[in-house]
Amino acid sequence: MDRVNVWKSYSKENLEELDRINTLYKACLDEGKTERECVKVTVRMAEERGYKNLRDITKEGQRLHAGDKVYAVCMDKSVVLFHMGEKPLEAGMNILGAHIDSPRIDVKQNPLYENEELAYLDTHYYGGIKKYQWVTLPLAVHGVVVKPDGTRTDICIGEAEEDPVFAVTDLLVHLASKQMEQKASAVIDGEKLDLLFGSRPIEKIEGLEKEEKDAVKKNILRLLKEFYDMEEEDFVSAELEIVPAGRARDCGIDRSMVMAYGQDDRVCAFTSLFALLDVESVEKTACCILVDKEEIGSVGATGMHSRFFENTVAELMALTEGESELKVRRALQNSKMLSSDVSAAYDPMFAECFEKRSAAFFAKGLVFNKFTGSRGKSGSNDANAEYLAEIRRVMDADNVAYQFAELGKVDAGGGGTIAYIMANYGMEVIDSGVAVLCMHAPWEITSKADIYEAYKGYQAFIGKM
Structure with a gap:
């Protein structure tokens, strides 16, 4: 037929x-x-x-x-x-x-941490995905944050041209000989799908000689407070979803398809x-x-x-x-x-x-x-x-x-x-x-x-x- x-x-x-x-x-x-x-x-x-x-x-x-x-x-x-x-x-x-x-990647309820002066959001993927497909892509964060008093803030970072984007990192090919021998399902572990969120430490307070502990994380929290009135505890009552950044596009020289x-x-x-x-x-x-x-x-x-x-x-x-x-x-x-x-x-x-x-x-x-x-x-x-x-x-x-x-x-x-x-x-x-x-x-x-x-x-x- x-x-x-x-x-x-x-x-x-x-x-x-x-x-x-x-x-x-x-x-x-x-x-x-x-x-x-x-x-x-x-x-x-x-x-x-x-x-x-x-x-x-x-x-x-x-x-x-x-x-x-x-x-x-x-x-x-x-x-x-x-x-x-x-x-x-x-x-x-x-x-x-x-x-x-x-299918997407969700942000956990206690997600923000610093590791070697890089800030990450801890994640848990949602639905059936090939985890290796989600690395080294420009990613956006969408969702909602709700405070105990009921105040709700909608979040969308990474879609506007002037917005920053985020990424899940992958091992460089020069050092990946063992990684390349693994099954596709094991190339990227679920716990390594954490979102790279920032790397700049908070500015040193004048007169304070001691280095700030977790200075990058503190800077992230400062920015979240400044732009979204968000405290670290507010992650508990937030639903934040990580999705590919970018618009739906025509696909093919003949524009016969949609890629999105x-x-x-x-x-x-x-x-x-x-x-x-x-x-x-x-x-x-x-x-x-x-x-x-x-x-x-x-x-x-x-x-x-x-x-x-x-x-x-x-x-x-x-x-x-x-x-x-x-x-x-x-x-x-x-x-x-x-x-x-x-x-x-x-x-x-x-x-x-x-x-x-x-x-x-x-x-x-x-x-x-x-x-x-x-x-x-x-x-x-x-x-x-x-x-x-x-x-x-x-x-x-x-x-x-x-x-x-x-x-x-x-x-x-x-x-x-x-x-x-x-x-x-x-x-x-x-x-x-x-x-x-x-x-x-x-x-x-x-x-x-x-x-x-x-x-x-x-x-x-x-x-x-």
């Missing part, structure tokens, strides 16, 4: 729309490099399109009707949006669900968001879920395993058809979902890891994965044939380019998504997303054509399923 390269089929109007979507997408990637930033971007864009905070609707005792648009936020790290449909909520929803966390950090899974998150915001009216309630913690198992209060989504649906039910636990269960079971998550793009440089007939290719459109998991489909949601037929009908009707694929060879490895979690409600779920080269690397690559087809496919799904 060969698929046509969609670049060959685009009209001038298609290309203009493709450029619009990709320009907006790159801007969102630059603005949203952490899950908190993604939620902030999402809420801003949603409110510009008339969405209202569900908390305010509930507080004011208002009812919800067809055409109303609402959103709810969980701890500033997850967000869900609803465009209320003509049909009762009990009839189910058309759901797009993606995650907005990405965090495209797993923000390429699916933002295209899902765009699709929902652009839909004019829906028969069934349309929903977009953007959640945290997928890269570490969808755990915690802001991950898909939490009750945040279920509780929000219960609130919607109370504001539409009246409080009913049974109707909430029916609404969830009658829903249909695209678990919007990325797939591995076929890479000719590593062809031995792919089974070509079941691989996803650049510029062949939105990728559907009937199942994910690893080896014997372990940890997978396996979509029903009847649902696959429905998906085909809707995509074909709207001229969406799509392909079906698996994540590499059967015994090569594997991966998971949030699909199986939502399937626990009894709803129909299938994984769908954009093919990515260099997945989980600091810089990932996608095809602009696939980004556009994902947007089209997500719109078709929420409007016509």
Whole structure:
């Protein structure tokens, strides 16, 4: 079942729309490099399109009707949006669900130390990374610091042209003979991913002959206090994430691709968001879920395993058809979902890891994965044939380019998504997303054509399923 390269089929109007979507997408990637930033971007864009905070609707005792648009936020790290449909909520929803966390390096709670007059931040990596890929890159620090009195300071250092950047150091090749003999997983130890943060000692106090102990660290603390009103103890109640510094860029002499950090899974998150915001009216309630913690198992209060989504649906039910636990269960079971998550793009440089007939290719459109998991489909949601037929009908009707694929060879490895979690409600779920080269690397690559087809496919799904 060969698929046509969609670049060959685009009209001038298609290309203009493709450029619009990709320009907006790159801007969102630059603005949203952490899950908190993604939620902030999402809420801003949603409110510009008339969405209202569900908390305010509930507080004011208002009812919800067809055409109303609402959103709810969980701890500033997850967000869900609803465009209320003509049909009762009990009839189910058309759901797009993606995650907005990405592999990165996190700063520990007692991180700042000095070693031989170099200051470092101690770290713990987050999600599945090849640790050796994160050394000798320009890195930025994003996050939030919250003081005991509730005062909150947003941190973003390393993105503006005038900002300093940071780095994780590596051993010079001249002395690396033993290092080069190690397995890739052991070349860089996790405890050596500490961030080089400064090297200048604090100025000597006049009249004080004794040298300052940890003078570089003291200078760092002086600067943190001066610019961010931050004490060393404030690291305890901070969430600071280390990400690659720099903007999303066009890739290729033909500008046919996007190279950026965090495209797993923000390429699916933002295209899902765009699709929902652009839909004019829906028969069934349309929903977009953007959640945290997928890269570490969808755990915690802001991950898909939490009750945040279920509780929000219960609130919607109370504001539409009246409080009913049974109707909430029916609404969830009658829903249909695209678990919007990325797939591995076929890479000719590593062809031995792919089974070509079941691989996803650049510029062949939105990728559907009937199942994910690893080896014997372990940890997978396996979509029903009847649902696959429905998906085909809707995509074909709207001229969406799509392909079906698996994540590499059967015994090569594997991966998971949030699909199986939502399937626990009894709803129909299938994984769908954009093919990515260099997945989980600091810089990932996608095809602009696939980004556009994902947007089209997500719109078709929420409007016509």
